[in-house]
Amino acid sequence: MKNIIKRYFKPAAILSILLITVISSCKKDEYYNDGGKANPVFNGNIMQYLESNDKFDTIAQIVKLAGMEDVFKNENITFFAPTDEVIRRTIGLVNTDIPNLRGMLNQQLFDTGKDTIQKLSDIQPQIWKRFLSRYMYKGSNRLKDYPQIDFGLRELFPGSYYFTYDNEISNIGVVYNPVNGVKYVGYRQLALSYLSDPSNPNSLITAAVATSDIQPSNGVVHVLAITIQDKIGELPTYLNANVFGFNFEFFNDVVLSR
DSSP states (O other), X not given: OOOGGGGGGSOHHHHHHHHHHHHHHTTSGGGGSTTTTSOOBOSSOHHHHHHHOGGGHHXXXXXXXXXXXXXXXXXXXXXXXXXXXXXXXXXXXXXXXXXXXXXXXXXXXXXXXXXXXXXXXXXXXXXXXXXXXGGEEESOOOGGXXXXXXXXXXXXXXXXXXXXXXXXXXXXXXXXXXXXXXXXXXXXXXXXXXXXXXXXXXXXXXXXXXXXXXXXXXXXXXXXXXXXXXXXXXXXOOGGXXXXXXXXXXXXXXXXXX
């Protein structure tokens, strides 16, 4: 994607319909059985997987700009992949009437009299690397490798804390949804939570996984959902999960660098 601004004009209604379809499909038990009915194995490395899927055109470019292409080709990692829509929502348009794209990074830059972002390379490589690393983990972990988390009963089912590729702290766990009022017997959904304050274990910004257990040759990819509601099943979600890096630190770093 040579100019990210051109990609912003995809109608918001179409995006919402597509996301609702994805979330609805996630409620089938068989979908969460080690990749579901589809073949989860991808014949190629993680970088090739991103480049082969038009949902990750922008993410693939960010990997290259961050100088991490070799990691995605050769190292054994687990990647919780945000889609290109996360980048569109994060950077945003100036003075737009499209609700999903209003008031984001470019608007902040415009309001403070600074040059807006016209292409991905306008953002410094070290900034891309810092925040991309929040979605990366060393080693291969599928849904079955993560412990249970119950966000309403975390003292019993807390998930587990993990260091990201750049040694920040996050929580990852599997939500066991209920069926007809019976707890923990329904479909299972993977949740990634960024810990915004390491001194406060409740400072979680949680993103739901829409598709889990994609298996390229050098690791595992879990695709994150765009949040359009505050809960998916028993999994609470946060609008900040739609922001690249999970919070507004990305905004601050970019604004200060302009």
